[in-house]
Amino acid sequence: MTDFTEISKRYEKDSFVQKSASEQLFDLLKINTTDNVLDLGCGAGNLTKKIAEMTKGKVVGVDASEGMIAEAKKNYGGLGIDFAVCPVEELNYTGCFDVIFCNSTFQWFKHPQVALKSCFNALKANGRIGIQAAGGKAYCPNFIQGTQKVAASLYLNKQFANFTPPWNFMETSKEYAALFENAGFEVLHAEIDQTQSFHSPEEALKIFDSGAAAGYLNQQYYCCPISEDYKSAFRNVVLESFKEQANSEGQVDLVFYRIFLVAMKPQ
Numbered sequence: 001m002t003d004f005t006e007i008s009k010r011y012e013k014d015s016f017v018q019k020s021a022s023e024q025l026f027d028l029l030k031i032n033t034t035d036n037v038l039d040l041g042c043g044a045g046n047l048t049k050k051i052a053e054m055t056k057g058k059v060v061g062v063d064a065s066e067g068m069i070a071e072a073k074k075n076y077g078g079l080g081i082d083f084a085v086c087p088v089e090e091l092n093y094t095g096c097f098d099v100i101f102c103n104s105t106f107q108w109f110k111h112p113q114v115a116l117k118s119c120f121n122a123l124k125a126n127g128r129i130g131i132q133a134a135g136g137k138a139y140c141p142n143f144i145q146g147t148q149k150v151a152a153s154l155y156l157n158k159q160f161a162n163f164t165p166p167w168n169f170m171e172t173s174k175e176y177a178a179l180f181e182n183a184g185f186e187v188l189h190a191e192i193d194q195t196q197s198f199h200s201p202e203e204a205l206k207i208f209d210s211g212a213a214a215g216y217l218n219q220q221y222y223c224c225p226i227s228e229d230y231k232s233a234f235r236n237v238v239l240e241s242f243k244e245q246a247n248s249e250g251q252v253d254l255v256f257y258r259i260f261l262v263a264m265k266p267q
């Protein structure tokens with residue numbers, strides 16, 4: 001499982017794109033003022049806090065990363081939210097929640113079918129799950145360009161060839177919808193949208209660090225040892241690529257493809 005603990009302390013500040021994408025997911029999910037809500041893969045808890053401001057119901061935030069949950073408890077622990085370290089694979093709720101909110105997390109689930117079974121059990125009848133996640137292997141062409149430069153680097157290419165991507169990606173909204181339908185859900189909305197925002201190369205690197213780096217720079221996804229030097233050189237090459245991608249105003253046009261899906265547990 002991917003450990004986000006390394007970036008947990010700076011995650012809330014640097015998660016620009018996760019935050020902006022969450023707004024669209026909130027719009028789609030329409031959390032009611034009495035809903036009990038599970039924030040699945042809640043990270044540093046900043047979006048869980050937003051949920052707690054929307055409902056008087058019970059709000060629970062779970063995440064696989066101890067560091068993320070420590071941050072969430074430190075910053076938002078006093079707001080009546082239950083934060084717990086719990087990988088989705090160990091989720092054990094039955095008929096508790098009206099809504100499951102899952103932002104920028106689903107692509108990390110190694111066994112999405114198992115995750116969806118646990119989510120189905122955790123929801124009440126008519127309960128809704130909403131996910132926003134990177135959609136498709138080329139979910140961020142800017143990152144792909146950066147990693148192609150890594151693959152072409154004589155210093156890094158041999159080690160990078162030993163990297164196996166950890167993400168579960170589907171290429172079409174139909175495939176995502178089928179996955180949810182197979183788990184018993186009725187899909188209400190499924191669409192892969194393109195989002196676009198402009199950032200300096202350094203800010204684009206922070207965005208890379210806030211998600212993708214937890215895969216690309218993670219020992220567990222390499223079948224050879226990787227050193228701190230490798231990680232640092234990798235980030236430098238990605239930064240160089242972002243500088244090359246910047247327009248005449250020095251801004252990188254950062255494009256993401258994201259699946260937005262809302263589904264309901266039928267009666």
Ligand SMILES: C[S@@+](CC[C@H](N)C(=O)[O-])C[C@H]1O[C@@H](n2cnc3c(N)ncnc32)[C@H](O)[C@@H]1O
Nearest residue numbers: 004018041042043064065087088103104105108
């Ligand atoms: C990019 S962060 C998103 C955090 C937050 N939802 C947000 O939108 O800001 C992805 C989160 O998914 C968590 N995660 C990854 N795999 C997980 C799993 N199997 N079970 C629960 N959480 C997981 C990570 O620890 C990390 O905090």
